[in-house]
Amino acid sequence: MKARVTVYPRREILDPQGKAIRDALSRVGFAGVEDVRAGKSFEISLGIDDPVEAERELRRMCEKLLANTVVEDYSVELLGAEVGVRP
Amino acid sequence: MRCGVVVFPGSNCDHDAYHVLKHVLDQDVTFLWHQDDSLKGSELVILPGGFSYGDYLRAGAMAALSPVMAAVKRHAETGGLVLGICNGFQVLLEAGLLPGAMRRNASLRFRCQDVWLKVERADLPFTRKLRVGQVLRMPIAHAEGNYEDAPEKLDVLEAAGQVVFRYSTPDGAVTPEANPNGAARNIAGICNAQGNVLGLMPHPERCSESVLGNTDGLALFAGAVEAGSRLVAGARR
Numbered sequence: 001m002k003a004r005v006t007v008y009p010r011r012e013i014l015d016p017q018g019k020a021i022r023d024a025l026s027r028v029g030f031a032g033v034e035d036v037r038a039g040k041s042f043e044i045s046l047g048i049d050d051p052v053e054a055e056r057e058l059r060r061m062c063e064k065l066l067a068n069t070v071v072e073d074y075s076v077e078l079l080g081a082e083v084g085v086r087p
Numbered sequence: 088m089r090c091g092v093v094v095f096p097g098s099n100c101d102h103d104a105y106h107v108l109k110h111v112l113d114q115d116v117t118f119l120w121h122q123d124d125s126l127k128g129s130e131l132v133i134l135p136g137g138f139s140y141g142d143y144l145r146a147g148a149m150a151a152l153s154p155v156m157a158a159v160k161r162h163a164e165t166g167g168l169v170l171g172i173c174n175g176f177q178v179l180l181e182a183g184l185l186p187g188a189m190r191r192n193a194s195l196r197f198r199c200q201d202v203w204l205k206v207e208r209a210d211l212p213f214t215r216k217l218r219v220g221q222v223l224r225m226p227i228a229h230a231e232g233n234y235e236d237a238p239e240k241l242d243v244l245e246a247a248g249q250v251v252f253r254y255s256t257p258d259g260a261v262t263p264e265a266n267p268n269g270a271a272r273n274i275a276g277i278c279n280a281q282g283n284v285l286g287l288m289p290h291p292e293r294c295s296e297s298v299l300g301n302t303d304g305l306a307l308f309a310g311a312v313e314a315g316s317r318l319v320a321g322a323r324r
Contacts, residue, residue: 014190014233015190016192016269017191068148070186070236071190071235
């Protein structure tokens, strides 16, 4: 099972990186950008076939290490066994 | 008193803290490797500044899960003294020994400068040699010192008197201009509810000798040594 975990700053918390990127996008001509949140993405290969169990494990990983839930939210996406990560 | 300075891969202020305790305050000091599972009898534990584990994932996140931190947690839970400086403060937050979290500095810049700190607590082991309202000058050197927590949690922290140092002007005014990193409510240092665990972003070990031009940091170490020695003497009695 492959999965993608995305971690991003919580909405209510100031994201200085996202704000700087938003400003830079505006400077290079993307006037329609209203907000940017800068986060992290993890591609994880798991030796677990059961999607329910896989998701439970991934959420535990987020709570324990991948995200700091004081300032970050996370989402978990199962990509299945065959779906690779396209370059 | 026996003091332990934890060394993570990437710590770079460990020798400075060791030097202050050993050569300025004449204490028994040992280094503790991140893979150690004991504190070798240390009564005061220092988590030093630096870039533990290269700041991978988040500053302090990997260090918080290292074997030595399990021993530090046990030490803290039984009232042992723990001082986290800069990256050490970040490790304490990630380990859950102190509440809140660090974000990138609001300026997005690494800030390396002297700051002024208003003392809010003088009754802790670490601050017993200070006065409430006293202003200290200390250097900072960090990119992630923007302390954050939910507003209601910050209210609880303040009500419990756990804010120990705030960024201020040289005459003690807590203003947005005196805040070098955007930290919520100008918070520079906090303690746990029991007062035996302290974390702060500024570097007291870099201003503890007159040859360095500033001795404002020495009182923190001297206070901890004095308080720790009494704890030890009390336990032996």
